[in-house]
Amino acid sequence: MAALETFYDVIRRQGISRRSFLKFCSLAAASMGLPPAMAGRIAHAMETKPRIPVLWVHGLECTCCSESFIRSAHPLAKDVILSMISLDYDPVIMAAAGDQAEAALEDTIQRYKGNYILAVEGNPPLNEDGMFCIVGGKPFTEQLKHAAKDAMAVISWGSCASWGCVQAAHPNPTQATPVHKVITDKPVIKVPGCPPIAEVMTGVVTYMLTFGRLPELDRQGRPKMFYSQRIHDKCYRRPHFDAGQFVEEWDDEGARKGYCLYKMGCKGPTTYNACSTTRWNEGVSFPIQSGHGCIGCSEDGFWDKGSFYERLTDIKQFGIEANADKIGMTAAGVAGAAIATHAALSAVKRARAGKGENQ
């Protein structure tokens, strides 16, 4: 492995003071929910560990993950990209293009075999031999498999790479497939969200650089530090939920008072993400704070879980759109009518039998 500068070398060269560097380490530790003592460990890692080479590839996606990432405030994406990691390939933000860019990809794969991180934004379409997404003249599926072969680990950025997202929504014409179903022999870290929160993205990278290992993942492969609680669990409107105070209609009194958006279809109770604590745009706000329910964008198949504005999911298998209650009540009505008819017929049968006995 070729010698690489450390993060500390790079930022000192950029004229950043040691004091600012230590502040940054404390902030990074806090954003990952680590104890203050860990700031020292982060500083030590930044000073001694070579930067991790990262290849960032793009499949079927909308680049919202990249857009989010470059808006990271703590740490600044500039710091992450230019200092902490060595972003060797990212066609969206790199200066090089064409053969030059592809050469950079090959170069990193060859030089840092088994030591680089492959970050995937978007997912590969598998239908028609992957001909829906061509990168450098080849299907993206091939580039993904090629780049993943020698990677240390794979980061699935966003809901596309993690679950499939909109292009994998029913009927999924291109057979867009999440990364972990194509790359099965490498550890895959899912960082879902459409897009994921910038601080969550940079936080994951910081953790890996600091501790030299993957963050602890939950059952579904998401970093526990950001995805172990629901929006609902830390929502500032939760007391209104418990009190039974709901927005019944947009712009009603409840909406003005900031009541719970549960009845407006908020998916906070089933969505694991850090929005209600980390928030967005340097911690300014998040959807619920702006008066709109959570749409559950970091959850598996959220496009196919019914309307964003209905609490109960529509079940389309019944041909018409109906939720569990409509189906249940219809079935109960039919059963009730059947029971009444059956009871009447039984009574007739019994009356006839009774007559028969009497004769």
Place this chain on the structure above:
Amino acid sequence: MTVQTDPKDLAVHETPPGEAHARTSVYVYEAPVRLWHWINALAIVVLSVTGYLIGSPLHSTGGSGTDNFLMGGIRFVHFTAAYVFAIGFLARLYWAFVGNHHARQLFTLPFWNGAWWRELFGELKWYLFLEKEPKKYVGHNPLAHAVMFFVITLGSIFMILTGFALYAEGTGHDSWQWAAFGWMTAIFPNTQGLHTWHHLGMWVIILFVMVHVYAAVREDIMSRQSIISTMISGERMFKDNRP
């Protein structure tokens, strides 16, 4: 004081003296089974009402948030009843091992028994008015047995698994509920789906209750054995002495 008897009534209900004395009764449902049945029935009613209100909450309350705990209260009742339901199910399972052989019927299905299937269709014919007279059964008849097995035994397990997995979302990923039931999220990665299935499960059980109550009343009147009183006294009484 003498009891006046209408001769017409006597004519209808008169049975030969010998047969009247030969009416038999069998002790079928032991006390724990009966107790479980009624506690479970109550739990199902409470769970269905509160569960429905969790999915479709009552109209928004006004006033201060600190003075109200309506949704919290409804959820608390739901969770409490769920514990009663789940612990009751485990206790009932225990009784299947230590109780009489009728206590085991709920947990076994004689799937490979041809005679059982023939009798199940016989019972089905009885309900379709194609059979003049049903057979006598000490325990559940095969049709009731099959429905109970699928809806009460498997249905309860399904509701306990999905319900506790949903409950674990609230208790957190370091809770024992999550350790024990969190694996359900591997089957339903987006727990919105878990909610929907749990909700549909409620409706299946409500349908069962409707049919169950109707069938129990109908059988009590029209079959050759007691049904409703059996779940109170435990005694199964037979109305005739024919095979």
